[in-house]
Amino acid sequence: MSEIKVGIVGLGRLGKVHARNIAFKIPGAKLVAACSIMEAELQYAKEELKVSxxxxxxxxxLEKADLDAVAIVSSSPCHCDQIEKALAKGLHVFTEKPLGVDVEECKKAEKAVEAHPDQVFFLGFMRRFDPSYSYAKKKIEEGAIGTPYMVKATGIDPEAAVEGAIKFAPTSGGLFIDMSSHDVDLIRWFLGSEVKEVYALGANFKHPEFLSCNDTETGAALFQLENGGIAELHVGRTAAHGYHIETEIVGTEGSIRISPVPEKNLAILYDRYGARQECVESFPERFDEAYLLEMQEFIQCIIEKKKPKLSVYDGTRATEICFAMKKSFEEKRLVKLGE
Ligand code: NAI
Incomplete structure (x- = not known):
């Protein structure tokens, strides 16, 4: 097969990362078109990415460009409609998370994907492609920690970015919707079971602004899974040291911890504060390789006509669980999935 011709929609914070990868780093793929509502971003695509x-x-x-596939990295409320339109046009689709901004939208996306079984549909839960996470999954499958029965997950954005989060809070859907979907996906993936019920709480000690739009600065949730497994998640916006994504999987014979110190690299600084490791500061820095690997896999799925391991239903499930967390937090009670 000749090169896969890709059009990208969305060239914002993450769109530029995917666009650069498709344009320069993925053999077999060619970035031929770009779409954004921001003229400056289109100028960037022409000048820096050489998109014609x-x-x-x-x-x-979709009407004018000669495409085999689209990468959807636009604002979340656009995803579902753009997925449907691209599939209807006969194109393969990569979409960023979330699949849809509510469960109803996700179900519409499911129908569109089901109606086009021969086209690749790829959902961007890139943490599954991060080398440390995929290594942990492989070790678990090999039996290295026995039967996994608990996940402890932490996802805290840097305090340095909190002003943006406060500004975005009235329209973000709240902390549990905005911040939890990757961790929720990992919990299901590592424990190999579905979430049955959840209890979520919030705390606000630093930025009361979150309270004024019924949001929370910090969240904690406890999950019961159908196979008896349990999970806990700590999400927040105020990590003083950087971008803190940490996951521990506990099994009957051992445990695996991924990134307990979110180190920038292997250098240790010895100075008047002691011996210390600097930390990653943002998602593009921490998951740079994962974004590349997932896009490579998308292109490989098209070339080899294979089905991605992640499905549209994983996207719906994550959205359902995030909404159950939000409901639990707002109603201060345990929520059963599907109630
Ligand atoms: P952003 O706000 O920086 O960029 C949004 C882009 O979408 C802009 O280029 C804008 O022009 C474009 N856009 C918006 N409405 C459009 C429309 N109607 N037609 C065409 N283009 C339109 O957003 P950011 O942070 O880059 O996020 C984009 C998506 O990626 C979001 O859905 C977000 O949830 C997801 N995301 C995923 C991450 C991950 O770790 N997998 C990390 C960050 C974001």
Whole structure:
């Protein structure tokens, strides 16, 4: 097969990362078109990425550009509609998380994917492609920690980015919707079971602004899984030291901890504060390799006509669980999935 011709929609914080990967780092793929509602971003695509065709309208990109696939990295409320339109046009689809901004939208995306079984549909839960997470999964499958029965997950954004989070809070859907989907996906993946019920709490000690829009600065949730497994999740916005993503999987014969210190690299600084490791500061820095590996896999799925391991239903499930967490937090009670 000749090169896979890809059009990207969304060239913001993450869109630029995916666009650079497709344009320069993935053999077998070619970035031929880009769409954004921001003119400056289209200028960037022309000048820096050498993309010949740029569009401010997604519909127009689908009609006019010669494409095999699209990468959807636009704002979350656009995803579902853009997925449906691209599939209807006969294109393969990569979409960023979340699949949809509510469960109803996710179900619509499921129907669209089911109606096009021969086209690749790829959901961007990139942590599954991060080398440390995929290594942990492999060790678990090999039996290294016996039967996994507990996940302890931590996902805290840097305090340095909190002003943006406060500004975005009234429209973000809240901490549990905005921040938890990757961890929820990992909990299901590592424990090999579905979440049955959840109890979530919030705390606000630093930025009362979150309270004024019924959001929370810090969240904690406890999950019961159908196979008897348990999980806990700590999400927040105020890590003083950087971008803290940490996961521990506990099994009957041992445990695996991924990134208990979110180190920038292997260098240790010896100075007047002591001996210390600097930390990663953002998601593009921490998951740079994972974004590349997942896009490579998307292109390979198209070339080899294989089904991605992640499915559209994983996207719906994550959204359902995040909404159950939000409900639990708001109603201060245990929530059963599907109630
Ligand atoms: P952003 O706000 O920086 O960029 C949004 C982009 O979407 C802009 O280029 C904008 O022009 C474009 N856009 C918005 N509406 C559009 C429309 N109607 N037609 C065409 N283009 C449109 O957003 P960011 O942070 O890059 O996030 C994009 C998506 O990626 C979101 O869905 C977000 O949830 C997801 N994301 C995933 C992460 C991950 O770790 N997998 C990390 C960060 C974001």
């Amino acid at each position: 065709e740029t569009f401010t309208s997604y519909k127009e990109m």
